[in-house]
Amino acid sequence: MLTIRNLSKTYANGVHALNDVSLDIPRGMFGLLGPNGAGKSSLMRTLATLQEADSGSVTLQGADGGTIDVLRDKDAVRRQLGYLPQDFGVYPKVSAEDLLEHFAVLKGLTARKQRREVVDGLLQQVNLWDARKRKLGTFSGGMRQRFGIAQALLGNPRLVIVDEPTAGLDPEERNRFLNLLAEIGENVAVILSTHIVEDVTDLCPTMAIMNKGQVLLTGKPNDAIAALAGQVWRKQVGKAELAEYESRHQVLSTRLIGGHPVINVFSHEKPDAGFEQVAPGLEDVYFQRLRQQARRPAASQPTPAAEAELA
């Protein structure tokens, strides 16, 4: 559906935000997971035709079966694209209905009756029908994000890009929002960028992990989790011992349970007697990849392409 090859971008300040990024993004939900500064927004903005890459190519399979050169045919992409940016702002004094109607006009829905039908349908789809007359300034974070999805869906896009949409939502709103995305993902490609591992675990049949502009892994979350089987070990340790464990072992994560640190360690063998083997999760995969990248001396870093293949 979307094919990204060797995409690179260096900002004027010298930051390599995208470093030879290659990804295949199919229909359905695709999770793009990475910490702050990984390059997710740079990639999203490039796909959304809002900024230029230095090199590489991106092609989108069009509705007619042809392909669109995303980096060049920007108008063609925009006709097939819905985008919810990270910093989606709304006019606080305007009602949801009026602003969506306004966006619909901008999208080219000029026939009044048809526009009403589309706007009403979207307000129902995102479950804001009862709140449609309310000013957007009175909306909760979750409601604003659902409004953001409604505007992204105007014009029946084939590709929907949502950048960190669940940050700041409470668990109930987050669930509701993710369920909405999953429904949309049944028909179109949805790229969900997030730093929240559970967003991807719960929802995305395919994903990529990104950091420092590089793709560290891409594929199915379950395959990546299965590849770690038998290599994640857990132990409760004393607070004073923690630093030593961190220096001797590859500690993936530390959790305080009842005030005591419990560590997950990556190791091919049982690290010591007190450890028990645990079933890995996507969080272990995520931290293992980030750790692996951090441990490599810069000079011996394999090319991102070779690295992604290792996955």
Ligand SMILES: Nc1ncnc2c1ncn2[C@@H]1O[C@H](COP(=O)(O)OP(=O)(O)OP(=O)(O)O)[C@@H](O)[C@H]1O
């Ligand atoms: N316009 C810009 N000019 C210079 N540097 C930038 C610019 N935009 C982003 N960066 C830098 O590029 C790197 C990648 O940023 P990007 O926003 O793409 O990451 P991200 O994964 O989306 O993180 P976040 O969740 O914090 O937005 C960061 O080091 C960031 O500081």
